[in-house]
Amino acid sequence: MKHVYLDHAATTPLDKRVLGAMKPYFSKKFGNAGSLHLFGQEAREAVEKARESIAKAINAKPEEIVFTSGGTESDNIALQGVMRANKGKGKGLVTSVFEHPAVLRTAEKLEKEGFEASYLPVTKQGFVELQEIKKFLKKETILASVMHANNEIGTIQPIEEIGKLCREKGILFHSDAVQTVGKERIDVEKMNIDLLSASAHKFYGPKGIGFLYAKQGTKIYPLMHGGGHENGLRSGTENVPGIVGMEKALEIAVKEMDEENEKLKKLRNKLIDGCLEIKNSWLNGVREPRLAANAALGFDFVEGESMILMLSDKGIAASTGSACSTKSLEPSHVLRAIGLPHVKCHGSLRFTLGRATTEKDIDYVLETLPGIVKRLREISPLGGK
Amino acid sequence: MKHVYLDHAATTPLDKRVLGAMKPYFSKKFGNAGSLHLFGQEAREAVEKARESIAKAINAKPEEIVFTSGGTESDNIALQGVMRANKGKGKGLVTSVFEHPAVLRTAEKLEKEGFEASYLPVTKQGFVELQEIKKFLKKETILASVMHANNEIGTIQPIEEIGKLCREKGILFHSDAVQTVGKERIDVEKMNIDLLSASAHKFYGPKGIGFLYAKQGTKIYPLMHGGGHENGLRSGTENVPGIVGMEKALEIAVKEMDEENEKLKKLRNKLIDGCLEIKNSWLNGVREPRLAANAALGFDFVEGESMILMLSDKGIAASTGSACSTKSLEPSHVLRAIGLPHVKCHGSLRFTLGRATTEKDIDYVLETLPGIVKRLREISPLGGK
């Protein structure tokens, strides 16, 4: 059976070149980067070289990069760590209603601790509004956290402007850039970002590794205590192959970004246009500014999970929006946030394209999907066909 | 130059067979285990198979295994998570003075939150005493945490008996088994363990992955919030290759354990005996019960770091005790705990053998070390030679 993977926002395959870069660090240069001896020094060197290169890729300083186990941990350190360390200043956290659960659940946890979180609304088009943000940022606010691009609908937020507003008010600004690192240009200086989260497996790097950028001087408490690694911010033996792999993956992604995005956008638009030929369908969020790889669609009268499984039976991997392990019954909070009525939220289908995606893949989806929607509409009591 | 790696307690090379098991999950079966489609199901299956196999290896149930990023995280979830979730019961945490920093620093953090930690002393031989523990366990005690084997001196603690004492008093019992999983038999039922930490890179598995065993029904709060993975205890996209690799590594380690330990003990004893022929030297901790691979020695009038680097120049990787990234000036807390005077703590040298260690390696160390000790003693003002 033909296999067409269109769920790159959930995770990506490890790039062969990345695995190649990692290989020496598995069984040969395998030392603990905390060890003094030659094996340790070799590992330490690799870690610091990777740190430098990653810092450069987002215009940060090496000492501003903290290696973590992934996007979730980065988000958690940023939110929990900054709020707790800056308690003296106030108790406000501003974030948006359509953040990833790694931010939203952490914000809720902080609320239970006595912090006050407020949640920015988003427009029907899928954006937070600067006018709104101005209203939300208070003297008491310690931190604002707005994602760079939304993982479900792919809309890219005006980060630079949000950062500017925060700077003006002396409020720290975190951006969950898990969906954009390696896919959109990031310049933490220019974009006025104080903290930024990334996860390697989203840009063809290994799973289990990510990083947090934290501007020099930002007060943060660690989540985990121990050997004092990463300047005390993240204890635990360094995942050297993971770090090396993340660096290589980011290097490749940045180098190939423009060309890749151009290709992806063409294929993505073809996919969107083709899907919209199915009656009673729509695109979630606007086309621009949107991640080049994201096609988030909706189909009336059918339910997303059923579409996913029928597509999967045809070898096509898609998603209803996010790949969380809590299969909650609630319809997507993102789609609700952009004002979609409940029933339409249930009919959502997200395709996210990637490096290996070909025009043939898109053709195959466009051949396959209409029949699936039709079949499900036949057995659906909705729509009154 | 000949390379002799004798720092296996810091980290181990990835076993080639383990890398072989991981390979399909990098770029082929690379799905997100939270995804519904075929790629996700493939990943989910691998994760759950690994969970079953790991559970079996320590006589636990699959749902009692939580995948983490390593030993430090496991220790932190166990201590922070259990203490906070069981606040209602009391505020006592009992641990020992010679735990790993991942436990000690976390205990200190909990003290700052208002919990009360008490620290069991250890004997000159390197053991916590049951008599002492009885005195420390109070009605208010929520959790006791005693490591299975000490990472610096390798002494193996009477875990089963400690667990029994805890059970009798209704106190939860955690054991940091980072140094023993895959090296000593572990049966959480028999050993009365409620929580247990492990880190794959210590038993020839990948870096960046570990697990926490938590007995069914144990109340724990998560450290990280997000998608609700691992039953809500540890959010974040599963590190599938890491999990698969850890499983394979544990399987191999358990299978080869007896034979391996027999070999290691012989080589280790030869190394100890040879080192002790150097004048003014000693073994830290007793020979039994001790990790088969651990030779923790001390040399008067010289300082550990200098020995490490001189050995490293000869291709030999050893350690002063632990591989932490905070190069603290304090002498090892473990050696202080077993009553060694300060100056003797500074002269410590830890060799930890591994699968690839040969008799030739030991011979090479025994040829090399005396000259290094001699040289350093020559430039040392101590000892009055």
Place this chain on the structure above:
Amino acid sequence: MYSKKVLETFRNPKNIGEIKNPDGVGKIGNEKCGDVMWVYIKVSKNKRSQEIIKDIKVKTFGCVAAISTSSVLATIVKGMTLKDALKIDKKQIAEELDGLPPAKMHCSVLSMDGLRKAVEDYRNKKAKAD
């Protein structure tokens, strides 16, 4: 997370669709929750003059579990007396599918409720006709 049986049933659902001129129809669920089922039944009598479900078809808008439970319920009760059919336990439906994820157990309840409503509708109509 779904059992093989759930997936198989989803792939080849039975008794899915509509009955023209049904004797009873039960509409249950709501669009908001993402699960809607319409249960159509045809009733006749068996040799012992008991009312039985002669035919049943279900239309479902919903997740994989909703579609599978619809199919399984219909398959189980087809041919049963109304009395016996209404006694079906939601657990039996889940067991028939080798279990359902905890979050999806409500689907089996939903399908039972749909059947109950269809029988009610049939009885109401009959009462009116009588």
Place this chain on the structure above:
Amino acid sequence: MYSKKVLETFRNPKNIGEIKNPDGVGKIGNEKCGDVMWVYIKVSKNKRSQEIIKDIKVKTFGCVAAISTSSVLATIVKGMTLKDALKIDKKQIAEELDGLPPAKMHCSVLSMDGLRKAVEDYRNKKAKAD
């Protein structure tokens, strides 16, 4: 964590050892802290009749940084006038080694203190002899 220069110096330390019949000895540090240095000096006069360090040797018990700083200090001050030698800044020693880890900066202080003590010892002895 150590610079290449530190490691090189550690590998080939200069002026390490003892001077028989030294003009001054400075013993500094303590075993507890893991750093002990004994600084031996031989003093003579230059053409302008200034007292200079004609020879210096250091014995060190301590970490890599301790041994390297001992060596560097000795190399720097050898041949200097006592006055100039005592003005050496600890930063200069660290710079000579391309930097020291923050936690190890005290080693350079220690070696300076050792030198100071040796000079003191020399002056005390001289005062007595005079």
